[in-house]
Amino acid sequence: MIRIRLQKKGRKKRPIFHIVVADSKVARDGRIIEQVGRYDNVTEKKEVVLNEDRILYWLDTGAQPSDTVRKILRNEGVLYKRHLMMWGKSEEEIETALAEWKSYRDSKGDDSDSRKDKHKDVLAAEEKEFKDQIQKKAAKAAVELETESSDEETATAETEEAEEATTEETTDETPAEEEVVEETAPEAEEEPEVEAKEAAEEVEENVAEATEEPATEEATVEETEDAPAEEEKEEVAEEPKAEASSSQTSDDMTAKEAIDHIRDTDLDALKGFISDDESRKTVIAAWESKQSEG
Template identity: 50%
Template sequence: MLRIRLQRRGRKKRPIHHIVVADNRKPRDGRIIEDLGRFDNVTPKNQLTLNRERAIHWLKKGAQPSDTVRSIFKNQGIMYEMHLLRWGKSEEEIEEALTEWREKREEKEEDVPTRKERQQALLDAEEKEFQKQLKKKAEEAAREKAKQEALAAEEEEDEADEEVEAEEDKAEEAETEETQEAAEQEESEEVETQEDTADEDKEDDTEEAAAETEEEDKTDDDAEEEVEASDDEEEDEDNDSDEDSEAKTSSDMLAKEAIEHIENTPLDELEGFVTDDEDRVTVQRALDDKKENS
């Protein structure tokens, strides 16, 4: 039985298919009866060169097209023309019907985007979504920063209030001490016999003031140690943030930047660059192409 099928030709990774008529018992790349044309499905527009008259000639003789060739013939209107011939239509009727069919197909093709247009639309959609995510992250970071600054301002105000209260306490203590000293002087002038008792009281007051001074010095030292500890923690956090900023993944970049990074970086250095939560098709496709070409 005669078959109209595709015969692979061309080179590696760049095939060109011949549309041939051959015996069904022959191998795919074996001897053929007639070459009807070429079909290049690598290009976006699927370029086709076909001898229409010879294709119809072999169809009339009973040659059976393969599924792929049947789809090509149907797209070119050959199967429709064969249908009209079997119904006994005249050449004028066939030509008129084919003209109408071609006009409808052209209108339909105008509404269908090309592969390149679909790819660009997909890339634009991914870029828009990525920009939206970046904007959301920036807003969250700004809110967190404002919250931290507000907390820091409140802590500074509390510390300032504590310092004012401490100064007021010191002033009150100083006034109390002056009042006591004045009272003691008056008592010493009035009653000389109570001088020894007043001196002892004064020594006791001096010891209490010294103890309070030591406690205040200790409190100041503790405050300085806390400030130094907080400074060390801030330096550690800055170092951690610097280390995190050095290790970038595809989710931290725009799709175009991630694709350029994949194309310009050796495959052994791309391990871990595309994360598991990466949902952009173009980035995944770029990594797959890199693996195939390596």
């Protein structure tokens, strides 16, 4: 059986393929019947040269192209031209149809982007939107801090004014206290009676201190017993705080970080991770795929 296939030529790491007609039993680099084209997709030229008349002749005689050669002929419009010729179209109709087909092919090749590139563009847009939101939140927080600092400054100024007013009042009251001291000076004559009263008061204070010592010891014992209970309460109160700090939502992460977190964690641990305000398509798609896998 006659085959239309590629024959490797050129040199190492710079291959060039000849499109040849040969017997299917002959080796790849063996004897050929005819060369009908050249295919180069490595060098800077990247050209495809075809002898359409001879290729159509061999196809009509029953030669079978290989899969690679069939793709080349399809991309170059040779098979489409043969199809139009089989339908009995004139040469002018064939030329116009081929021209329309080539223009459509070129426009489709220019406008078509790969799925990976589109996914990257979507991720970049979402990342940019997320960063803009973070910047807006930071600016809003800075404004709030400035307003709070201004309020604190005004409050401190008011307290300083109040303290100055109180100091002025105390300075005004000091002459009156001096007058009271002068009035109490004549009472110094009653010192013997005062000394007797002080001795009696000291005796009473000693008795009171002796009675208060057991009570203070009991109070210290009770305080030592209550200390472990207070420490347990503090530990119990700190545990919910730790749990609250570990809970994050998808709004606190970038799109890439949220997607990696969804892929790496279990489905049960992701409850509440996706917030109701989540609008990034990639994060939602990752969440749906995780649910379908679970």
